[in-house]
Amino acid sequence: MIKLVYCLRKRDDIDSDSFYRYWLEEHGPLVKSVADAIGASRYVQSHTVLPELNELMIESRGLQPPYDGVTEVWWETMAALEQGMSSPTGVQAQIKLIEDEARFIDFSQSRVFMTEEHQIF
DSSP: OEEEEEEEOBOTTSOHHHHHHHIIIIIHHHHHHHHHHHTOOEEEEEEOOOHHHHHHHHHHHTOOOOOSEEEEEEESSHHHHHHHHHSHHHHHHHHHHHHHHTTTBOGGGOEEEEEEOOOOO
C-alpha cells in the first residue's frame, strides 16, 4: 500500500478547539465524499493530545513543538494513486481538498510526503 502522511499545524488565527472541530466534522466528511474520485481506500486523522507528556518528550530530547495532528491516506496500489491523482474527477477533488485545507491549516508550517509501510510487528 502507498500512504500519504500529512503533518498539520493549525493556522494562527484559529483556536485549537475550532481547528479540531473543523478538521473532524467538516473536512473529514469532505475527504470521505471524494475518496472514490481520488482512489483512496482509507483515511485517518490523529489529533494531538496529552500536552504535558508532549512537553516532557520535547524537553528531554530537544525537539521542536509537536504538530497539531497527522492525516494518513492510503491507496491499495500505485495504479490506484496515479489514477486518482490524474483523472479529471480526481484533479477536481484535489482542488476542493486544498481549498478547504486552506481554511484551517498553516501550509507553511505543515509537511506532507508519500510513504510505503514496512510492518515490523
